[in-house]
Amino acid sequence: xxxxxxxxxxxxxxxxxxxxxxxxxxxxxxxxxxxxxxxxxxxxxxxxxxxxxxxxxxxxxxxxxxxxxxxxxxxxxxxxxxxxxxxxxxxxxxxxxxxxxxxxxxxxxxxxxxxxxxxxxxxxxxxxxxxxxxxxxxxxxxxxxxxxxxxxxxxxxxxxxxxxxxxxxxxxxxxxxxxxxxxxxxxxxxxxxxxxxxxxxxxxxxxxxxxxxxxxxxxxxxxxxxxxxxxxxxxxxxxxxxxxxxxxxxxxxxxxxxxxxxxxxxxxxxxxxxxxxxxxxxxxxxxxxxxxxxxxxxxxxxxxxxxxxxxxxxxxxxxxxxxxxxxxxxxxxxxxxxxxxxxxxxxxxxxxxxxxxxxxxxxxxxxxxxxxxxxxxxxxxxxxxxxxxxxxxxxxxxxxxxxxxxxxxxxxxxxxxxxxxxxxxxxxxxxxxxxxxxxxxxxxxxxxxxxxxxxxxxxxxxxxxxxxxxxxxxxxxxxxxxxxxxxxxxxxxxxxxxxxxxxxxxxxxxxxxxxxxxxxxxxxxxxxxxxxxxxxxxxxxxxxxxxxxxxxxxxxxxxxxxxxxxxxxxxxxxxxxxxxxxxxxxxxxxxxxxxxxxxxxxxxxxxxxxxxxxxxxxxxxxxxxxxxxxxxxxxxxxxxxxxxxxxxxxxxxxxxxxxxxxxxxxxxxxxxxxxxxxxxxxxxxxxxxxxxxxxxxxxxxxxxxxxxxxxxxxxxxxxxxxxxxxxxxxxxxxxxxxxxxxxxxxxxxxxxxxxxxxxxxxxxxxxxxxxxxxxxxxxxxx
Amino acid sequence: xxxxxxxxxxxxxxxxxxxxxxxxxxxxxxxxxxxxxxxxxxxxxxxxxxxxxxxxxxxxxxxxxxxxxxxxxxxxxxxxxxxxxxxxxxxxxxxxxxxxxxxxxxxxxxxxxxxxxxxxxxxxxxxxxxxxxxxxxxxxxxxxxxxxxxxxxxxxxxxxxxxxxxxxxxxxxxxxxxxxxxxxxxxxxxxxxxxxxxxxx
Numbered sequence: 001x002x003x004x005x006x007x008x009x010x011x012x013x014x015x016x017x018x019x020x021x022x023x024x025x026x027x028x029x030x031x032x033x034x035x036x037x038x039x040x041x042x043x044x045x046x047x048x049x050x051x052x053x054x055x056x057x058x059x060x061x062x063x064x065x066x067x068x069x070x071x072x073x074x075x076x077x078x079x080x081x082x083x084x085x086x087x088x089x090x091x092x093x094x095x096x097x098x099x100x101x102x103x104x105x106x107x108x109x110x111x112x113x114x115x116x117x118x119x120x121x122x123x124x125x126x127x128x129x130x131x132x133x134x135x136x137x138x139x140x141x142x143x144x145x146x147x148x149x150x151x152x153x154x155x156x157x158x159x160x161x162x163x164x165x166x167x168x169x170x171x172x173x174x175x176x177x178x179x180x181x182x183x184x185x186x187x188x189x190x191x192x193x194x195x196x197x198x199x200x201x202x203x204x205x206x207x208x209x210x211x212x213x214x215x216x217x218x219x220x221x222x223x224x225x226x227x228x229x230x231x232x233x234x235x236x237x238x239x240x241x242x243x244x245x246x247x248x249x250x251x252x253x254x255x256x257x258x259x260x261x262x263x264x265x266x267x268x269x270x271x272x273x274x275x276x277x278x279x280x281x282x283x284x285x286x287x288x289x290x291x292x293x294x295x296x297x298x299x300x301x302x303x304x305x306x307x308x309x310x311x312x313x314x315x316x317x318x319x320x321x322x323x324x325x326x327x328x329x330x331x332x333x334x335x336x337x338x339x340x341x342x343x344x345x346x347x348x349x350x351x352x353x354x355x356x357x358x359x360x361x362x363x364x365x366x367x368x369x370x371x372x373x374x375x376x377x378x379x380x381x382x383x384x385x386x387x388x389x390x391x392x393x394x395x396x397x398x399x400x401x402x403x404x405x406x407x408x409x410x411x412x413x414x415x416x417x418x419x420x421x422x423x424x425x426x427x428x429x430x431x432x433x434x435x436x437x438x439x440x441x442x443x444x445x446x447x448x449x450x451x452x453x454x455x456x457x458x459x460x461x462x463x464x465x466x467x468x469x470x471x472x473x474x475x476x477x478x479x480x481x482x483x484x485x486x487x488x489x490x491x492x493x494x495x496x497x498x499x500x501x502x503x504x505x506x507x508x509x510x511x512x513x514x515x516x517x518x519x520x521x522x523x524x525x526x527x528x529x530x531x532x533x534x535x536x537x538x539x540x541x542x543x544x545x546x547x548x549x550x551x552x553x554x555x556x557x558x559x560x561x562x563x564x565x566x567x568x569x570x571x572x573x574x575x576x577x578x579x580x581x582x583x584x585x586x587x588x589x590x591x592x593x594x595x596x597x598x599x600x601x602x603x604x605x606x607x608x609x610x611x612x613x614x615x616x617x618x619x620x621x622x623x624x625x626x627x628x629x630x631x632x633x634x635x636x637x638x639x640x641x642x643x644x645x646x647x648x649x650x651x652x653x654x655x656x657x658x659x660x661x662x663x664x665x666x667x668x669x670x671x672x673x674x675x676x677x678x679x680x681x682x683x684x685x686x687x688x689x690x691x692x693x694x695x696x697x698x699x700x701x702x703x704x705x706x707x708x709x710x711x712x713x714x715x716x717x718x719x720x721x722x723x724x725x726x727x728x729x730x731x732x733x734x735x736x737x738x739x740x741x742x743x744x745x746x747x748x749x750x751x752x753x754x755x756x757x758x759x760x761x762x763x764x765x766x767x768x769x770x771x772x773x774x775x776x777x778x779x780x781x782x
Numbered sequence: 783x784x785x786x787x788x789x790x791x792x793x794x795x796x797x798x799x800x801x802x803x804x805x806x807x808x809x810x811x812x813x814x815x816x817x818x819x820x821x822x823x824x825x826x827x828x829x830x831x832x833x834x835x836x837x838x839x840x841x842x843x844x845x846x847x848x849x850x851x852x853x854x855x856x857x858x859x860x861x862x863x864x865x866x867x868x869x870x871x872x873x874x875x876x877x878x879x880x881x882x883x884x885x886x887x888x889x890x891x892x893x894x895x896x897x898x899x900x901x902x903x904x905x906x907x908x909x910x911x912x913x914x915x916x917x918x919x920x921x922x923x924x925x926x927x928x929x930x931x932x933x934x935x936x937x938x939x940x941x942x943x944x945x946x947x948x949x950x951x952x953x954x955x956x957x958x959x960x961x962x963x964x965x966x967x968x969x970x971x972x973x974x975x976x977x978x979x980x981x982x983x
Contacts, residue, residue, distance in 0.1 A: 420850045427853040478823030478854045485857035582826055
């Protein structure tokens with residue numbers, strides 16, 4: 001406000017001052033100005049003080065601003081240098097802009113140019129392809145003309161291959177395309193049209209001719225012509241007709257040959273070498289004939305018809321094969337009185353005796369042979385068909401359905417059904433045969449002097465092996481499995497029962513075997529034998545023989561399994577994984593049969609233990625009991641000279657073992673000795689527990705025991721010391737000088753010795769020494 | 783090598799076309815094979831299941847129903863631990879053949895065999911000819927266990943084989959607990975059929 005006043009006055013005065021001319025006036029004005037200045041100064045001061053107050057209030061704020069300003073100012077340098085740089089670049093930018101503008105114009109120019117050029121090329125291309133098409137069409141039309149003329153001439157000359165060639169060529173032309181050009185350029189009914197008409201007519205004519213000529217050739221048995229016209233069919237796009245006709249022709253040939261073969265077979269004299277396998281031979285001839293036909297004609301079909309056509313022809317041939325095979329098998333059945341046999345077989349397996357196993361044997365072999373041949377033949381046909389399918393269809397995925405069709409066809413064909421029916425009966429017959437023959441072997445069981453086993457074991461396994469091997473020879477996997485199953489049943493059930501029942505009769509006791517043998521020997525020399533004794537001797541020999549039979553059967557089962565495994569593995573090359581697994585599973589069952597005979601052996605030994613071993617060992621133990629082991633020095637030296645117990649015992653044992661040794665197989669003898677040893681130790685242990693000892697008696701017992709162990713070790717191949725461990729430890733205890741001495745052997749001091757006696761048993765043994773005090777024994781810390 | 787504790791043989795029998803192969807396929811492979819061809823001879827599949835912590839291997843023998851495979855089929859009866867006799871609930875004829883099959887079982891199978899009667903194809907309800915109660919009564923008469931199944935719809939198929947596995951396992955364990963009878967039962971082998979008493983030593 002003050003300033004505005006000052007301004008107003010000053011501005012007014014200033015104007016006037018400039019206009020002043022008189023000195024006085026100037027002085028006045030100066031004075032005035034001075035005054036004004038003073039006033040102005042005052043107001044300024046006042047004003048200043050006012051604002052000063054206010055700024056102190058805003059002091060903090062301004063400090064902050066100042067800081068920010070400072071920070072900004074710090075950037076000033078960099079900003080400036082950047083600005084300088086930008087300034088320098090400015091002219092370059094301008095150059096760039098002009099350059100790029102030039103470039104765009106150049107590019108757009110080039111692109112239009114290129115478009116122009118490529119358009120022309122495209123047009124050229126189109127023109128060229130049209131020219132090609134055109135020339136193709138012209139060629140086609142020329143071809144057509146050529147074909148039309150050619151067909152006529154060829155037909156006139158009876159050159160059917162050429163005619164068919166022309167038709168084939170014409171067939172490959174694109175008729176619609178030619179007709180389009182005809183429509184545009186020609187009036188209907190022009191030359192093209194007539195050409196087509198003529199060609200179609202010729203084709204029809206040719207087809208008829210080929211058909212009739214082929215039939216005529218077949219009729220005249222003119223092989224060359226048959227093949228000639230067979231090759232023409234595919235040219236006329238009549239693949240299926242060709243295959244069918246040719247297949248029928250081949251089938252007729254097969255049929256004729258097969259009829260002759262069958263007639264020949266039926267007129268074969270009965271004493272002919274091959275009479276027993278006559279029908280197998282006949283059917284083999286049939287299969288071989290067909291295989292030969294396939295072998296010869298497959299290349300022909302493949303060359304002229306291409307891959308994928310063979311299956312059709314094989315199907316036709318198989319139909320004929322089915323018909324012929326049925327004839328042969330029917331003849332086989334009637335000539336071999338097959339149905340009568342089957343009828344006899346079915347009601348019950350055991351009661352019939354009217355079937356002669358020898359007769360069966362012959363028929364079984366023939367069926368196995370027929371089956372084997374049929375399997376081989378069908379494998380051949382399948383392989384051929386599948387090989388052709390593989391050639392025709394490259395992708396495995398697409399092939400699947402056709403492959404399944406091929407498999408289905410041969411699985412379902414009549415031949416395979418016929419063979420399945422034969423195998424069905426074969427298994428029944430073979431099982432019957434096996435059973436009957438084993439029954440016979442069992443009933444005719446015999447043994448020769450000095451033999452440990454009887455004839456039936458060898459015979460039985462020979463029969464089982466024969467039957468299963470024959471089944472294997474049939475190549476029918478299911479048949480093999482079934483026969484292996486039956487073999488298991490017959491062995492595990494019937495044969496096992498035979499052995500079992502013989503052992504169940506038991507080992508007659510109460511009669512010394514050695515004695516019995518002496519009697520037999522005596523009676524043989526004297527020529528008479530008391531019947532009851534003789535029976536017992538015989539029963540014992542039979543028992544031991546059955547025991548041996550059972551033991552040998554265990555091994556035979558394993559051997560049979562290994563043997564059959566070898567034989568079966570020959571089939572593996574021709575069967576699927578699934579069939580392999582089946583065979584292996586059935587063979588595995590045969591392996592477990594062996595274990596079932598082990599039970600029989602164990603049962604036999606348990607019988608033997610009660611009736612032969614126990615009674616014989618008891619006197620030995622009793623003799624020990626009756627020998628005093630509380631002896632004087634004099635007795636001890638006396639014993640040295642006249643052994644009171646052990647020598648006799650060894651003689652008794654030796655007698656007993658040697659009587660059994662020759663009658664038992666080595667494995668059974670080992671088992672026998674083991675059982676005897678177990679029994680001796682058990683009974684002797686008991687006897688020792690009832691005896692009293694003094695120091696010398698203990699020493700005597702130790703000696704005796706050593707003698708016994710020494711003897712038993714000498715008669716076996718394995719170590720028996722283990723069985724005597726408890727007794728030996730008892731001897732050690734009975735041999736001690738003092739009670740406390742036991743601690744040298746017990747606990748930490750036992751060293752390599754493993755105690756088989758419990759602490760209580762040790763104490764009990766110690767009490768057997770009459771010279772040991774009970775308190776000492778009680779005080780022991782075991 | 784043997785990664786299982788028990789192995790059981792299960793044999794399926796019954797007329798041709800009642801769906802034995804389909805039942806086995808449904809159980810072992812998990813699908814129903816449409817347009818299944820007739821089985822030739824015998825087929826077999828393996829399925830391992832776990833029963834209370836023990837691996838149990840089921841060896842399933844699928845037999846051909848057609849007459850001309852009969853003697854092959856019969857050879858498998860004796861070693862079977864379980865038999866499944868299948869008929870088709872839509873086929874009176876397959877039901878009428880049952881007595882014949884029962885006769886076969888009595889003739890060839892072991893006395894201890896676990897047998898099931900199974901009526902298959904219950905999915906075709908409108909074509910059904912054999913009511914459930916008729917099948918059940920038949921099964922009761924011959925002391926067989928009974929189930930109706932559909933291999934197509936997977937009805938009761940799992941249940942059938944599972945209960946067989948369970949029962950056979952229980953049987954085997956029971957025998958293990960009574961060792962004096964162990965020799966009459968061979969694990970992984972066959973059920974012996976010797977007349978009772980002959981094996982008691």
